[in-house]
Amino acid sequence: xxxxxxxxxxVVFAWQELQKKxxxxxxxxxxxxxxxxxxxxxxxxxxxxxxxxxYEAESFTRIVGALSIxxxxxxSEQMQAMKISAATAHQESIPWVLDPVGYSPVxxxxxxxxxxxxxxxxSVIRGNASEISTLAGEQSLSKGVDSxxxxxxxxxxxxxxxxxxxxxxxxxxxxxxxxxxSDQVIEIKGGSILQPRITATGCSLGALIAAYCAVAPxxxxxxxxxxxxxxxxxxxxxxxxxxxxxxxxFMDELFTLNAEKxxxxxDIQIH
Amino acid sequence: xxxxxxxxxxVVFAWQELQKKxxxxxxxxxxxxxxxxxxxxxxxxxxxxxxxxxYEAESFTRIVGALSIxxxxxxSEQMQAMKISAATAHQESIPWVLDPVGYSPVxxxxxxxxxxxxxxxxSVIRGNASEISTLAGEQSLSKGVDSxxxxxxxxxxxxxxxxxxxxxxxxxxxxxxxxxxSDQVIEIKGGSILQPRITATGCSLGALIAAYCAVAPxxxxxxxxxxxxxxxxxxxxxxxxxxxxxxxxFMDELFTLNAEKxxxxxDIQIH
Amino acid sequence: xxxxxxxxxxVVFAWQELQKKxxxxxxxxxxxxxxxxxxxxxxxxxxxxxxxxxYEAESFTRIVGALSIxxxxxxSEQMQAMKISAATAHQESIPWVLDPVGYSPVxxxxxxxxxxxxxxxxSVIRGNASEISTLAGEQSLSKGVDSxxxxxxxxxxxxxxxxxxxxxxxxxxxxxxxxxxSDQVIEIKGGSILQPRITATGCSLGALIAAYCAVAPxxxxxxxxxxxxxxxxxxxxxxxxxxxxxxxxFMDELFTLNAEKxxxxxDIQIH
Numbered sequence: 001x002x003x004x005x006x007x008x009x010x011v012v013f014a015w016q017e018l019q020k021k022x023x024x025x026x027x028x029x030x031x032x033x034x035x036x037x038x039x040x041x042x043x044x045x046x047x048x049x050x051x052x053x054x055y056e057a058e059s060f061t062r063i064v065g066a067l068s069i070x071x072x073x074x075x076s077e078q079m080q081a082m083k084i085s086a087a088t089a090h091q092e093s094i095p096w097v098l099d100p101v102g103y104s105p106v107x108x109x110x111x112x113x114x115x116x117x118x119x120x121x122x123s124v125i126r127g128n129a130s131e132i133s134t135l136a137g138e139q140s141l142s143k144g145v146d147s148x149x150x151x152x153x154x155x156x157x158x159x160x161x162x163x164x165x166x167x168x169x170x171x172x173x174x175x176x177x178x179x180x181x182s183d184q185v186i187e188i189k190g191g192s193i194l195q196p197r198i199t200a201t202g203c204s205l206g207a208l209i210a211a212y213c214a215v216a217p218x219x220x221x222x223x224x225x226x227x228x229x230x231x232x233x234x235x236x237x238x239x240x241x242x243x244x245x246x247x248x249x250f251m252d253e254l255f256t257l258n259a260e261k262x263x264x265x266x267d268i269q270i271h
Numbered sequence: 272x273x274x275x276x277x278x279x280x281x282v283v284f285a286w287q288e289l290q291k292k293x294x295x296x297x298x299x300x301x302x303x304x305x306x307x308x309x310x311x312x313x314x315x316x317x318x319x320x321x322x323x324x325x326y327e328a329e330s331f332t333r334i335v336g337a338l339s340i341x342x343x344x345x346x347s348e349q350m351q352a353m354k355i356s357a358a359t360a361h362q363e364s365i366p367w368v369l370d371p372v373g374y375s376p377v378x379x380x381x382x383x384x385x386x387x388x389x390x391x392x393x394s395v396i397r398g399n400a401s402e403i404s405t406l407a408g409e410q411s412l413s414k415g416v417d418s419x420x421x422x423x424x425x426x427x428x429x430x431x432x433x434x435x436x437x438x439x440x441x442x443x444x445x446x447x448x449x450x451x452x453s454d455q456v457i458e459i460k461g462g463s464i465l466q467p468r469i470t471a472t473g474c475s476l477g478a479l480i481a482a483y484c485a486v487a488p489x490x491x492x493x494x495x496x497x498x499x500x501x502x503x504x505x506x507x508x509x510x511x512x513x514x515x516x517x518x519x520x521f522m523d524e525l526f527t528l529n530a531e532k533x534x535x536x537x538d539i540q541i542h
Numbered sequence: 543x544x545x546x547x548x549x550x551x552x553v554v555f556a557w558q559e560l561q562k563k564x565x566x567x568x569x570x571x572x573x574x575x576x577x578x579x580x581x582x583x584x585x586x587x588x589x590x591x592x593x594x595x596x597y598e599a600e601s602f603t604r605i606v607g608a609l610s611i612x613x614x615x616x617x618s619e620q621m622q623a624m625k626i627s628a629a630t631a632h633q634e635s636i637p638w639v640l641d642p643v644g645y646s647p648v649x650x651x652x653x654x655x656x657x658x659x660x661x662x663x664x665s666v667i668r669g670n671a672s673e674i675s676t677l678a679g680e681q682s683l684s685k686g687v688d689s690x691x692x693x694x695x696x697x698x699x700x701x702x703x704x705x706x707x708x709x710x711x712x713x714x715x716x717x718x719x720x721x722x723x724s725d726q727v728i729e730i731k732g733g734s735i736l737q738p739r740i741t742a743t744g745c746s747l748g749a750l751i752a753a754y755c756a757v758a759p760x761x762x763x764x765x766x767x768x769x770x771x772x773x774x775x776x777x778x779x780x781x782x783x784x785x786x787x788x789x790x791x792f793m794d795e796l797f798t799l800n801a802e803k804x805x806x807x808x809d810i811q812i813h
Binding site: 302305306309310313314319320321322323324326327330331333334346348518519520521522523525526527 | 651
C-alpha cells in the first residue's frame with residue numbers, strides 16, 4: 001500500500017469519526033465568520049459553540065473537544081478570552097488551532113496577541129501565504145486580510161513555525177501542510193476560484209481543522225479538513241459557477257461528503 | 272367547533288396581524304444569530320432592530336412592539352443592555368421573550384444573568400430541552416448549546432417555570448408549549464431534521480415569538496411562531512433535502528406562508 | 543453626447559476600475575451586516591477588511607483605499623474606532639462614507655457620534671429617507687432603522703447636508719443623489735421590492751459606495767454603486783421572486799455585472 005493510500009484511508013476514517021462523535025468545538029472567531037463557521041461545522045458533522053467571553057472561557061474550554069481561535073475582528077473581551085482559552089487548552093492537552101488573520105506590522109494589537117498565543121503551543125497554525133510568511137519572519141506586503149503571496153513560495157520558509165506548533169497549514173490555490181512528524185510536505189489540490197470570493201471560508205476552515213483534531217491525530221485532522229473543503233469546493237463549482245449559487249452548493253457538498261466521494265476526488269501529493 | 276379549530280383560527284389571525292402591523296422588534300442577540308434572526312423577522316413580516324447597547328436600551332425599548340433577549344455570545348455591554356431593556360419592558364408592559372442559550376453550571380456568567388432576568392418576568396421563556404430542564408432545576412449534561420435531551424421528557428418538569436413566565440416553549444422534534452392559562456400542553460409537529468443543522472434557527476424562533484407577541488395574546492403568539500417555523504421547515508424539506516438548498520427554501524417558505532398553508536399543514540395536539 | 547450618456551460611460555469606467563484594482567476597503571459596521579457587506583464587496587470586485595478596534599484603527603486606515611462607517615449596532619470600542627478612523631481618513635484625504643443608521647432622538651448615543659463624525663467631512667452620507675430627513679433637521683417618526691418616509695419627498699430638504707459632505711445619497715424605491723458639484727439631482731431606478739426585506743442591503747450599499755470611491759471621483763462612485771445595486775436587484779427579481787432564492791440571485795447578479803448589462807439596464811434621470 002502506498003503512503004498516499006494510507007493517507008486517504010486515514011482521511012476517510014477521520015471523516016467517519018467526525019460524523020459518529022460530533023464533537024463540541026469552541027470557536028473564538030470574528031463577527032464576519034461566526035455564523036458561517038458555525039454552519040460549516042454543523043454541515044460537516046461537528047457541534048459548534050462560539051463562546052468568546054473571558055468570564056466563561058476557562059470552564060467552557062475544559063469541556064470541549066477542541067478550540068479554534070481566529071483574530072479577524074477582535075474586541076478587548078475576546079482578546080482576554082483567547083488568552084484564557086488557549087492557556088486552558090494547552091494545560092488540559094485539548095487540541096487547538098490558531099488562525100492569525102491579518103498578522104502584519106500594520107495590525108500590531110492582534111499581532112502581539114498572536115505572539116503571546118504562540119507560547120501556548122497551538123496544535124495547528126493555519127493561514128494564507130501572507131500571514132504565514134510574516135509570522136515566519138519574512139517581509140510581506142499583505143493587502144489587508146487577503147493573501148497576495150503564493151502558497152507554494154511560502155511553505156519552504158514556514159518550517160520555522162514548527163517550533164511552536166505540531167502542524168502548519170498554508171491555504172491557497174494549492175494547500176500545503178507541514179508537520180513535526182516528518183520532513184514531508186503534503187499538498188492538497190481542489191477547491192474553486194470562487195472560494196476566495198466568499199468571506200470567512202478561510203476562517204471556517206480553521207474551525208473545521210479544530211473539529212477534526214477532536215477526533216483524529218493532529219496531522220491527519222489537518223489534512224482531512226483541507227480535503228473536506230477542497231472536494232466540496234470542487235464539486236460545488238462544477239454544479240454552480242456563480243457566486244451566490246456556489247455558496248449554496250458549497251454548503252450542500254460539505255454536508256453530503258462521504259467515503260466514496262473522498263476516495264474518488266481526493267487530490268493529494270507528498271513532497 | 273373543536274378546541275384545536277379555535278387554536279388554528281387564532282394562529283391564522285395572528286399571522287394576518289403580523290403582516291398588517293409589521294411591528295418593530297428589538298433583538299439583543301448573539302453575533303451568530305443577528306443576521307439570520309433579522310432576516311427571519313423580515314421574511315415573516317416584522318421589522319427588526321438589533322439595538323444592543325446599554326446607552327440606548329431604555330429609550331429604544333420604550334418604543335418597540337416587543338423585545339427578544341438571547342444569551343448566545345454575550346459581551347459585557349450587551350449584558351448591561353439586557354438588564355436595562357428587560358426592566359424597561361417589564362415596567363412598560365411590553366412583551367418580551369427570554370432565550371437562555373447555554374444555561375448550565377459550566378456557563379455561570381450568563382446563567383447568573385438569566386436568573387436576574389427572570390425577576391423581570393419574561394412573557395415567554397423558550398429553549399431546547401437541555402436548557403429548559405436545567406433552568407427548571409433538573410440535572411443536565413448539556414453538550415454545549417445544542418440539546419441532548421428529549422423535549423417530550425422535559426415538559427412535564429418545566430411547569431415550575433410558569434412562576435416566572437406566562438408561557439414556556441421547549442423546542443425539539445416536537446415542540447411543547449406550556450401556559451399559565453391552563454393545564455393543557457400544546458404539542459406542535461412539523462419542521463425538518465435539517466433545522467438543527469443550521470445555526471441560529473432556535474435563536475431566530477425566539478425573535479419570531481417576540482414578533483407575534485407584539486400583535487397577539489402571549490399564548491397564541493407562542494403557538495403561532497412555532498407553527499410558522501414548523502410548516503416552513505416541513506415544506507422546505509420537501510423541496511430541498513440538502514443543507515444549503517434547504518436553508519434557501521426555508522427562507523422562501525417563511526416568506527410565502529399564508530392562511531391556506533397554515534390550515535392545510537398545521538399539526539397541533541392538545542395534551 | 544447627452545449628459546446621461548456621459549454619466550453611463552463614467553459608471554462603466556468606474557466598474558472596470560473596481561474590477562482591475564480591487565481596492566482594500568475598511569468597514570466599521572454592525573454585527574448584522576458584517577458578513578453580508580464583506581460578501582457584497584467581494585462579489586462586486588473589492589477587497590474588504592472589517593477592522594473595527596480602536597487599537598489598530600489609525601495604522602490600518604492609513605493603508606486602505608476607502609473607509610465605510612455604519613452605526614447599526616455600535617459597541618464602545620467600535621465607537622472609538624469610528625472616531626479615529628474617520629479623523630485619519632479626513633487627515634489623509636482617504637474617501638469615506640457615513641451611514642447614520644437609526645439617526646433619531648430615541649437613539650441619542652449614536653446620533654451624537656454621527657454629529658461628531660460629520661466634523662471629519664465624510665465624502666458621502668448615505669441613508670434611507672427617515673435617517674437623512676432627521677439628519678437634515680426635519681422632524682421624523684422613524685420606525686426603528688427602516689424608513690417610513692418617501693425618498694422623493696426628502697431629497698429637496700437634504701441639500702443642507704452638502705455643507706458636511708460632497709455627496710448625499712437617499713435610498714428608497716428610487717434613489718436620489720445630491721452633490722456639491724451641481725444643483726442637479728440624480729435619480730436611479732431599479733432594484734426590487736424584496737431588497738428591503740433582506741437585512742443589511744442598505745448597509746452593504748454604503749460599503750460598496752466606499753469601494754467605488756477608492757477608484758473613481760466621489761460623485762461618479764456614488765452613482766455607480768447605486769446603479770450596481772439597482773441592476774443586480776432588478777435582474778435577480780426577474781429570476782427569483784421569493785426571498786430566499788432572490789438573495790442568492792442578487793449575489794449572483796452583483797458578481798456577474800458587466801459593461802453590457804450596465805448599458806442595457808441602467809435607469810437614470812437628471813432633475
